[in-house]
Amino acid sequence: MNPTTPTPADDASQLAAFEARIAAGESIEPKDWMPERYRKQLTRMMSQHAHSEIVGMLPEGNWITRAPSLRRKLSLLAKVQDEAGHGLYIYCGTETLGVDRTELVDQLLDGRAKYSSIFNYPTLTWADIGVIGWLVDGAAIVNQTVLAKASYGPYARAMIRICKEENFHKRQGYEICTVLANGTPAQREMLQDAVNRFWWPSLMMFGPSDTNSPNSAELLKWRVKRKTNDELRQRFVNLTVPQAVALRITLPDPDLRLNSATGDWEFGEIDWSEFHAVVRGEGPCNRERLEARRTAHEDGAWVRAAATAYAAKQQGNGATVAA
Numbered sequence: 101m102n103p104t105t106p107t108p109a110d111d112a113s114q115l116a117a118f119e120a121r122i123a124a125g126e127s128i129e130p131k132d133w134m135p136e137r138y139r140k141q142l143t144r145m146m147s148q149h150a151h152s153e154i155v156g157m158l159p160e161g162n163w164i165t166r167a168p169s170l171r172r173k174l175s176l177l178a179k180v181q182d183e184a185g186h187g188l189y190i191y192c193g194t195e196t197l198g199v200d201r202t203e204l205v206d207q208l209l210d211g212r213a214k215y216s217s218i219f220n221y222p223t224l225t226w227a228d229i230g231v232i233g234w235l236v237d238g239a240a241i242v243n244q245t246v247l248a249k250a251s252y253g254p255y256a257r258a259m260i261r262i263c264k265e266e267n268f269h270k271r272q273g274y275e276i277c278t279v280l281a282n283g284t285p286a287q288r289e290m291l292q293d294a295v296n297r298f299w300w301p302s303l304m305m306f307g308p309s310d311t312n313s314p315n316s317a318e319l320l321k322w323r324v325k326r327k328t329n330d331e332l333r334q335r336f337v338n339l340t341v342p343q344a345v346a347l348r349i350t351l352p353d354p355d356l357r358l359n360s361a362t363g364d365w366e367f368g369e370i371d372w373s374e375f376h377a378v379v380r381g382e383g384p385c386n387r388e389r390l391e392a393r394r395t396a397h398e399d400g401a402w403v404r405a406a407a408t409a410y411a412a413k414q415q416g417n418g419a420t421v422a423a
């Protein structure tokens with residue numbers, strides 16, 4: 101037998117040792133042994149996350165040229181640039197799992213890979229930029245704060261850094277909402293309309309309900325996820341309702357009420373048919389988003405070629421020096 105082929109007994113003992121490390125709260129690092137399934141699940145989850153950061157630049161990038169003041173333009177530009185950084189940072193994380201980034205980008209561009217459903221909704225008014233910062237980045241923080249304790253070291257560390265920037269995004273979004281909430285009746289109406297459109301899609305960002313989430317059990321078992329989709333969604337609602345009250349904005353859910361026994365804000369039924377349609381590619385902007393990414397990729401071909409040529413030249417120089 102090939103000495104590098106693990107026997108089933110080896111696998112079982114390696115798996116037991118791996119699970120003991122997870123149970124002890126240890127961090128798994130790239131060179132550590134890990135079950136192939138753990139590697140696969142992480143690659144799927146991290147690449148979806150990276151794609152979401154990159155596609156997430158599009159709805160807001162749409163407003164950079166139309167931001168209402170230089171200050172707003174600067175902060176929006178910085179935010180969109182941060183999202184690019186988040187994407188690149190997480191792609192680097194997936195590469196520690198032995199995946200080639202080119203392969204992941206190809207999966208996004210040919211429609212095989214998924215990204216967060218929220219970015220398939222259009223940004224129709226300036227208020228959408230405030231509401232995205234408040235709700236969408238707010239939801240991302242709830243999700244990512246828990247991922248900062250994920251068992252895979254490179255992913256957890258990426259989340260710690262990213263969450264700091266997401267907090268800034270949320271604050272700038274909420275500040276935009278505050279200004280509109282205290283503005284003219286037309287501005288308040290514009291804010292309310294944006295909240296009406298983004299509230300439910302924001303709740304969908306946490307993914308399917310626990311009873312219908314095929315990957316959750318495994319991810320929880322290996323502590324990639326530390327809380328279920330429904331637990332995170334409830335936490336987001338509990339955090340967000342008081343903020344809506346402070347803005348004197350109505351959340352579009354007649355069933356929203358505080359359960360004084362549990363302290364939870366209970367909410368109405370999510371339209372899962374809408375969620376699944378958007379995930380299938382039938383959302384309002386799926387086609388537009390992928391087209392924009394494909395065009396950007398094609399337009400950037402010369403940059404990749406130049407970077408490759410430069411790296412080859414540098415290597416050539418290095419060889420000469422070494423010789």
Ligand SMILES: [Fe+2]
Pocket residue numbers: 153182183186240262266
């Ligand atoms: Fe981000």
Ligand SMILES: [Fe+2]
Pocket residue numbers: 183237240265266269
């Ligand atoms: Fe963000």
